[in-house]
Amino acid sequence: MSSNPAVYADLPLFPLHAVLFPDGLLPLKIFEARYLDMARTCLRENTPFGVCLLKSGPEVAQGDEQAVPEPIGCLAQIEQCDVDEFGMLLVRARGTQRFRLLSHRAEPSGLLVGMAEPLPADIPLEGSDALAKFGACAEVLERIIETIRERDPESIPFAQPLQLGDPSWVSNRLSEVLQIPLRARQRLMELNDAGARIDCVHHYMQQHRLL
Numbered sequence: 349m350s351s352n353p354a355v356y357a358d359l360p361l362f363p364l365h366a367v368l369f370p371d372g373l374l375p376l377k378i379f380e381a382r383y384l385d386m387a388r389t390c391l392r393e394n395t396p397f398g399v400c401l402l403k404s405g406p407e408v409a410q411g412d413e414q415a416v417p418e419p420i421g422c423l424a425q426i427e428q429c430d431v432d433e434f435g436m437l438l439v440r441a442r443g444t445q446r447f448r449l450l451s452h453r454a455e456p457s458g459l460l461v462g463m464a465e466p467l468p469a470d471i472p473l474e475g476s477d478a479l480a481k482f483g484a485c486a487e488v489l490e491r492i493i494e495t496i497r498e499r500d501p502e503s504i505p506f507a508q509p510l511q512l513g514d515p516s517w518v519s520n521r522l523s524e525v526l527q528i529p530l531r532a533r534q535r536l537m538e539l540n541d542a543g544a545r546i547d548c549v550h551h552y553m554q555q556h557r558l559l
Contacts, residue, residue, distance in 0.1 A: 352466070353466075354465070354466075355450070355463060355464065355465050356398075356447070356462070356463065356464045356465075356466070357463055358461050358463075359396075359397065359398045359423075359447070359461065359462045359463070359464045360386045360389070360390070360397045360398065360459055360460070360461055361397065361398045361399075361400055361417055361421070361449075361452060361459075361460040361461065361462050362376075362383065362386070362397055362398065362399050362400070362424070363399075363400050363401070363402045363403075363405070363407065363415040363416075363417040363460065364399060364400070364401065364402060364407060365401070365402055365407055365530065366399070366401065366530075367401050367422075367523075367524075367530060367533045367534050367537050368399040368421070368422040368424060368441075368443040368537075369422060369443050369520040369521075369523060369524060369537050370422060370443045370444060370445060370446060370516070370520060371442065371443055371444075371507060371511075371517055371520060372422070372442070372443040372507075372520060372521075372524055373440060373441075373442055373443075373505060373506065373507055374399065374424055374440070374441045374442070374443065375438075375439070375440050376437075376438075376439040376440075376441065377432075377436050377437070377438060377439075378436065378437040378438075378439055379435075379436045379437070380408065380458075381457065382455075382457040382458045382459040383437075383459070384437055385457065385459070386459055387426065387429070387437055387439055390425075390426055391426055391429060396423040396424055396425050396444060397423075397424055397441075398421045398422070398423055398424070398447060398449075398462060398464060399421050399422050399423075399424045399441075399443070400417030400418050400419075400420075400421035400449070401417070401418040401421070401530060401531075401534045402415055402416070402417065402418075403416045403417060403418045404416045414454060415460065417449065417452065417460065417462075418534055419448055419449045420446060420447070420448055420449075420467070420534070420537065420538045421446070421447055421449065421464075422443040422444070422445070422446050422447070422537065423443065423444045423445045423446075423447055423466070424441035424442065424443055424444070425441060425442050425444055426439055426440070426441050427440050427441060427442050428440040442507055445466050445467065445469075446466070446467040446537065446538075446540075447464040447465060447466050447467055448464060448465050448467055449462045449463070449464050450462070450463045450464060450465060451463045467540065468540065469516070470515075470516040470539075470540055470541060470542040470545075471540060471541045471542060471543070472515075472542060473515040473542050473543045473546065474543060475543070478515075478543040478546060478547070481546050481547060481550040482515045482518065482519075482546050484550060484553075484559055485518055485519065485522055485546055485549055485550055485553070486512050486513070486518050488522070488553060488558055488559065489512065489518050489521055489522055489525075490512055492525060493506070493510065505524070505525070506521055515542040515543070515546055516542045516545075518546070519536075519542060519545035519546045519548075519549055520537075520545070522549045522553075523536040523537065523545065523549060526549065526552060526553070526556075526558075528552065536548055536549070
């Protein structure tokens with residue numbers, strides 16, 4: 349795979365009960381052989397894997413039951429890797445770019461591999477109303493970060509540097525930390541408009557009196 353292909357022909361997929369956003373952090377404990385092999389290959393070749401929310405099926409292999417991924421996912425690049433005392437691989441990956449699955453298949457190992465096209469970055473924020481909502485959202489996120497920092501500076505769940513002036517970054521981080529159901533979180537990740545995502549999280553925070 350090249351660094352920025354038009355299509356990923358053989359993208360290894362990791363379907364999870366989780367939604368990864370661009371610039372989001374994903375800690376993983378890997379113990380299944382198919383994913384251990386995948387991680388080793390990604391580390392050796394410095395290539396990404398694809399994280400998709402599970403549409404149906406099991407996260408851990410169960411007989412012949414196949415995992416079915418959502419068609420929109422996020423590329424993940426491994427940033428840190430370690431092995432614990434039980435031989436489990438401890439990985440920290442970072443979301444990079446959203447993608448759309450065009451097709452996928454199962455390898456003999458059980459690993460899902462897909463043909464995927466990278467999706468463009470968010471449409472920029474426009475309009476005074478959108479900017480005002482963004483400012484309110486950024487203030488809430490800053491308060492959340494300060495609360496976490498006061499409790500435990502090492503536990504901030506966001507990659508550095510913080511980008512509180514970036515509407516995409518702010519709306520993605522709020523989508524991660526707010527108590528939003530997984531399917532709704534998936535729909536937020538799929539949006540390609542920073543203003544639309546800001547509008548959604550702003551409305552959610554108004555409903556839950558976080559603003």
